[in-house]
Amino acid sequence: MPTILGQNQYGKAENRVVKITRDGDTHHIKDLNVSVALSGDLDDVHYSGSNAHVLPTDTTKNTVFAKAKEHGIESAEAYGVLLARHFVESCEPISRARIRIEQYDWERIETSDANSKFIGADEVKHSFVRKGQEIRTAQITFDGERVEVLSGLKELTVLNSTNSEFWGYIKDRYTTLKEDYDRILATEVAAVWRHNWTGAAGERTPNWDKSYAQTKRHMLQAFAETYSLSLQQTLYQMGSRVINSRPEVDEIRFSMPNKHHFKVDLSPFDIKNEAADGAVYYAADRPYGLIEATVLRDGVTPRIPVDMTNL
Numbered sequence: 001m002p003t004i005l006g007q008n009q010y011g012k013a014e015n016r017v018v019k020i021t022r023d024g025d026t027h028h029i030k031d032l033n034v035s036v037a038l039s040g041d042l043d044d045v046h047y048s049g050s051n052a053h054v055l056p057t058d059t060t061k062n063t064v065f066a067k068a069k070e071h072g073i074e075s076a077e078a079y080g081v082l083l084a085r086h087f088v089e090s091c092e093p094i095s096r097a098r099i100r101i102e103q104y105d106w107e108r109i110e111t112s113d114a115n116s117k118f119i120g121a122d123e124v125k126h127s128f129v130r131k132g133q134e135i136r137t138a139q140i141t142f143d144g145e146r147v148e149v150l151s152g153l154k155e156l157t158v159l160n161s162t163n164s165e166f167w168g169y170i171k172d173r174y175t176t177l178k179e180d181y182d183r184i185l186a187t188e189v190a191a192v193w194r195h196n197w198t199g200a201a202g203e204r205t206p207n208w209d210k211s212y213a214q215t216k217r218h219m220l221q222a223f224a225e226t227y228s229l230s231l232q233q234t235l236y237q238m239g240s241r242v243i244n245s246r247p248e249v250d251e252i253r254f255s256m257p258n259k260h261h262f263k264v265d266l267s268p269f270d271i272k273n274e275a276a277d278g279a280v281y282y283a284a285d286r287p288y289g290l291i292e293a294t295v296l297r298d299g300v301t302p303r304i305p306v307d308m309t310n311l
């Protein structure tokens with residue numbers, strides 16, 4: 001049966017581009033998911049396998065990152081126009097380019113006056129929480145004598161665009177990771193905390209909503225205000241801030257994926273891409289480091305399950 005080629009397009013989909021712009025100590029973030037689809041005089045590659053008209057999808061990926069560094073990202077639309085024009089105008093066989101962009105917005109983490117002693121005045125300027133609500137969780141059990149209340153949250157995504165380093169780790173024959181003295185630290189916090197209230201007669205019931213709001217605030221502020229040498233250290237700081245600030249909470253457990261942001265190597269294109277001047281990063285979704293730990297008030301028995309995924 002004779003066949004003919006119908007509509008066709010190709011390109012690299014879902015390039016996770018994160019561009020940090022530094023304006024003194026104030027950082028700005030653009031976080032995009034960019035998909036490129038090109039079409040044009042591309043019959044041959046389908047019919048005969050000749051790649052003579054094919055701009056590799058790998059090149060389209062590199063272009064997405066390089067243009068982010070060279071021109072910055074003012075808006076998804078302006079950046080998309082720049083990319084679409086680039087592919088059509090610089091590559092003869094390409095006559096149409098479609099750029100699709102999803103943008104993820106971030107808000108700055110607010111610090112309070114009460115905590116000002118922790119804040120180098122500038123710290124909040126590089127700490128962000130992703131827009132949109134986290135999911136609040138609760139698990140209550142009663143065994144006829146004692147009530148146990150576990151409160152929690154998940155999908156609270158936070159990012160520091162500086163004040164994070166990672167170095168001094170074990171190096172063996174399989175280690176390729178380079179030590180980093182200025183990296184992005186980002187994680188999606190899942191946490192469960194246990195209240196010491198048992199429901200016994202005479203015990204004052206906590207204000208659950210206030211306790212939740214304050215616990216979340218302490219976690220966010222500790223994340224923003226910790227100069228991090230590892231995600232493990234940041235996690236511990238978040239936990240201790242909660243335990244030290246909230247007398248009703250005796251124990252908190254975190255599960256925190258390290259949402260890696262790798263600096264894109266633009267040196268093959270003679271473009272410098274360094275944290276100090278505002279860099280372009282590739283946000284990898286997997287695999288990811290997974291950092292989990294419990295922080296407890298000294299002397300209490302841990303009760304939060306190690307695997308909290310079903311809570």
Ligand SMILES: O=c1[nH]c(=O)c2[nH]c(=O)[nH]c2[nH]1
Binds near residue numbers: 166177
């Ligand atoms: O904060 C980190 N902790 C690690 O244990 C680790 N391991 C790694 O490769 N990167 C990181 N980052």
